Amino acid sequence: MSDLNKRHASTAAVITGGAQGVGLAIAHQLVAEGCRRLVLAGRDAEKGARAVAELAELGGKVRFVPLDLQDVDACLGLIEKAVVELGTVDALVNAAALGARGTLLDTSPELWDEMFATNVRAPFFLMQGFVKHRLTQGGGGAIVNILSQCVHCGQSYLSAYSASKGALATLTKNVANAYRFDRIRCNAILPGxxxxxxxxxxxxxxxxxxxxxxxxxxxxxxxxxxCKPHQLAGLASYLLSPDAGVMTGALIDYDQNVPGAYPE
Known part of the structure; x- marks a missing residue:
């Protein structure tokens, strides 16, 4: 196990949804473990500015990039911008997501398309850009996708959301399998x-x-x-670090309720 205060000293990371919640908590954890190169992406520039200021006080060199996850070109461009800003990118966290409600019966085609564009297509092309960059660097690097316990089923009013997270779960394993010989690891956390x-x-x-x-x-x-973001952040940091070794393609349940369990 490496020194936790220096574990991410050489890490250059991109985090979507990095201005608040889980994404910001992961950013804080990486900085606490030595990361000094970060690009945060999100919709709200004001929240982004606050996040940058917080992390800068802790010693991080951080830039916020406004990002519309439904814009494929913007998703691909984010990795390119981060490489210019940081010199390289070797860690990617897909934490941003749309959590709108909708049952099987009342989900519109528009909501379905928006859900999959945000929760599946955006991470797909962000990972595409990341993997392309890592291959130019000889491989290596780590991806963490933030999913949900809804991967296992989800409430009736989260029909489209659950479907989108299930798709991202499969995509996580597919990417992990495809690039394991390039030492590019891809794992996911499924919080409750x-x-x-x-x-x-x-x-x-x-x-x-x-x-x-x-x-x-x-x-x-x-x-x-x-579930608390700062607690989950330690797990994400581990998965992004060399300490995770060969771990790839894992879908890690992060909850106090156990899928498949029933009342006694």
Whole structure:
């Protein structure tokens, strides 16, 4: 095991969804472990500026790039911009996603297309750009995709979302298999219900949540909390690091509830 304070000293990373929530937590973890070269991408320039300032105070050289995940050219261009900015890119985190609600019966074709463009097509072309760059560098590098426990099924109102995350799960394994001889590793984390700013907005928008919803929700969980981004970030950092060794193609459940388990 390498020195945690220096494990990512040579890492040059791109993180989508890096301005808040899981993406920002992973960025913080990488910087804490020595990473000094980061490109964060997301929709909100104001949040991006705040994230850059936070990480700069910790010693990171960080740039925020506005990114529309539904723009394929922008996704491909992100890796190119990051290479110009950082000199190289050897770590990619696909943390950004669309979590809109929709059942089998009320999901429109427009929502379906938006869901798959954001949650599947964007990571596909981001990984395409990343792998192409790594091959020019002789291989090596690591990808972490942030999925969801919805890969296993998902609630009825997350029909299209669950389908998109299931597609990304298969894509994770496909990429891992295709480029294992190039030493490019690709793994995924499947978190359960998470405590993030995005989840707070989602609960209020779609489920009528009021102040105190988080405390009520956590009181009902087996371990008395929702999944926390800063806890998950340690796992992501490990997967991106040389300490993960040959680990590739893994879909790691990250939750306090076990898929396939039933009430006693």
């Amino acid at each position: 219900w998470m405590d993030t700013p995005g989840e707070d907005a989602t609960q209020r928008r779609y489920h009528g949540a009021t102040d105190g919803w988080l405390e009520r929700a956590e009181a009902a969980q087996p371990m008395g909390q929702l």
